[in-house]
Every structure is written in structure tokens, then in C-alpha cells.
Amino acid sequence: MSRSSDPSPGAGPSALDAEVVGWIKDAALGFDNQRHFRTIEDFSDVRLNPENLEYFETYRRLYYNDRFIPGQGTEAILDQLSRLGTHGRWLDLGAGTTTLLWSIPLMEIHSIDCCDLVVEALAVLARFGASEDVPPCYADVLHAHGRTPEHLHAMRRKLRRFLVFDGLSAWPEELASDRFDLITAFGVLSTAPDPEAYSTALEAAAAHLAPGGRAIGADWLRSVAFAESDEHDNSYLGRAQVLTAARRAGLRPLECSRQPIVDDPHYDAVLCWALEKPGSG
Numbered sequence: 700m701s702r703s704s705d706p707s708p709g710a711g712p713s714a715l716d717a718e719v720v721g722w723i724k725d726a727a728l729g730f731d732n733q734r735h736f737r738t739i740e741d742f743s744d745v746r747l748n749p750e751n752l753e754y755f756e757t758y759r760r761l762y763y764n765d766r767f768i769p770g771q772g773t774e775a776i777l778d779q780l781s782r783l784g785t786h787g788r789w790l791d792l793g794a795g796t797t798t799l800l801w802s803i804p805l806m807e808i809h810s811i812d813c814c815d816l817v818v819e820a821l822a823v824l825a826r827f828g829a830s831e832d833v834p835p836c837y838a839d840v841l842h843a844h845g846r847t848p849e850h851l852h853a854m855r856r857k858l859r860r861f862l863v864f865d866g867l868s869a870w871p872e873e874l875a876s877d878r879f880d881l882i883t884a885f886g887v888l889s890t891a892p893d894p895e896a897y898s899t900a901l902e903a904a905a906a907h908l909a910p911g912g913r914a915i916g917a918d919w920l921r922s923v924a925f926a927e928s929d930e931h932d933n934s935y936l937g938r939a940q941v942l943t944a945a946r947r948a949g950l951r952p953l954e955c956s957r958q959p960i961v962d963d964p965h966y967d968a969v970l971c972w973a974l975e976k977p978g979s980g
């Protein structure tokens with residue numbers, strides 16, 4: 700993540716800023732993929748919770764708005780996407796508000812579906828997608844990857860469906876026949892409470908990859924202090940866990956590396972991985 704040191708001009712820091720890490724922890728409680736799954740193409744009639752909306756607006760403003768901050772692991776993710784990202788149908792799992800930033804290094808994407816458990820996160824993403832805004836962080840990444848703002852605007856037009864479901868559980872029946880060439884998961888599998896839940900989530904995603912398709916993701920590893928204060932410890936996570944989960948999901952590891960993060964009170968490192976489903980031939 701590239702949290703900015705200064706909030707956007709005019710926005711001013713708020714008490715909420717300190718708490719926002721992009722994940723409303725209890726959102727999955729009582730959520731049932733078969734009963735509560737929703738596909739949204741137009742948010743105009745969707746009821747939104749103002750607190751959740753403010754939370755995700757704050758997340759977008761704090762983390763992916765002002766100038767790009769190197770050394771947070773984000774460049775490694777973008778680099779991996781530029782080298783190993785595939786073309787075709789893309790689903791971003793636990794999309795939050797950031798899918799379009801991750802789209803910058805990708806080429807020949809036909810359609811973009813975004814999944815999140817929290818509808819307000821997708822609403823903020825959809826609003827940003829409908830705008831022509833190019834925040835400084837996006838401009839920096841466009842420049843670093845030799846792309847123009849037109850590339851970003853073209854990606855905006857590929858946003859297809861916003862899917863509300865729990866990506867850590869068996870996927871909704873409505874998506875049973877959907878297959879994707881690329882499934883990304885940035886900062887979502889690492890919200891799994893334990894290795895078993897992490898492996899189950901990767902297995903569920905792998906079932907929806909087309910032959911030859913790729914899963915690319917990143918897991919932020921929490922500092923001891925943050926794990927204690929937020930009561931979510933993901934210290935079970937490391938290369939060994941990703942490789943074990945990949946084997947169980949039938950995915951071939953292409954890369955898995957640990958990138959240290961400097962000067963961040965929440966995270967010590969980010970684990971970047973790229974996995975491939977064997978082709979049909």
C-alpha cells in the first residue's frame with residue numbers, strides 16, 4: 700500500500716484516519732454466499748451504509764491518492780502484474796477501492812469484475828471508475844509503467860460487474876460456470892484467520908480459473924503490535940503457507956517473494972505471489 704503521509708488537501712485528517720486499514724473485520728459475520736450474493740451494475744438504487752461509505756472513501760484517500768510512496772511493497776506487486784499478468788477476463792477478489800491502480804500494468808484485459816464483501820467499498824470503486832480523476836498516485840504509476848491516462852480510462856470502461864460475496868468461502872452458485880483468465884487478490888486472503896481458511900479460499904478461487912489462467916496476489920504481514928491491537932494475527936503466513944495452499948489448489952507457483960516494508964506501524968512485509976493453473980493441453 701502506498702499510504703500518503705499527508706491527507707489530500709482540504710480533506711484534513713480525521714479520527715477515522717488512524718483506524719482505517721481497508722478491512723471492516725466483522726463484515727463476514729452472518730454473510731451467506733448462497734443467500735446474500737449480489738451482482739450490481741448500477742449503484743443508483745443500492746442502499747448504502749454511510750459509515751461504511753466514509754470508511755472506504757477514507758481508505759482510498761489515505762492509501763491510493765497522493766504521490767506514490769516507494770518502499771511499501773506496492774512496486775513489487777505492480778512489477779509482478781506487468782510481467783506475469785495475463786489478458787482476458789479478470790476478477791479482482793477483495794477489490795476494495797483499488798482495482799484500477801492494479802490495472803495499470805495490465806494489457807489486453809477484456810473485462811473486469813470486482814468482488815468485495817462490503818458493498819460500500821465497491822460503490823466507492825464504481826464512483827471512481829465513472830470519473831475521469833487521475834490522482835497523483837495513479838499518475839506516478841502510469842508514468843512508471845509507460846502508460847498514458849487514456850490507458851486508465853480504457854480500463855475504467857472495462858469494469859463490468861460488481862459482485863458482493865465472501866471470497867474466503869465457497870463461491871456463490873450463480874458463479875458456478877464463470878471462469879477467469881486472471882484472478883487477483885490483494886490484501887484479502889491474509890484476512891483469513893488460519894492456514895486452513897487461507898487454503899480453502901485459494902482453492903475456491905482456483906476452481907474459477909480457466910485452464911492456463913493465473914492467480915496473482917499479495918498478503919500484508921502484520922506487525923506484532925498491530926496483530927495484538929487489532930486482534931487478527933496472520934503470522935501463520937509465509938512462503939511455505941502460500942506454496943502449500945497452491946499445491947492443494949492445483950496451482951503451479953510461478954513466483955513467491957517476501958518484500959520488506961519500511962516504517963509502517965501496521966505491516967512488516969508483503970508476500971507477493973503468482974500461481975498458474977495447468978493448461979488443458
Ligand SMILES: C[S@@+](CC[C@H](N)C(=O)[O-])C[C@H]1O[C@@H](n2cnc3c(N)ncnc32)[C@H](O)[C@@H]1O
Pocket residue numbers: 720721722723727792793794795796797798814815816817820864865866867868884885886887890
Ligand atoms: C486491505 S483491503 C485491500 C483492498 C484492495 N484489494 C487493495 O489492494 O487496496 C481488503 C479488502 O478485502 C475485502 N474483504 C475482506 N474480507 C473479505 C471476504 N471474505 N471476501 C471478500 N472481500 C473481503 C474488504 O472489504 C476490503 O475491501
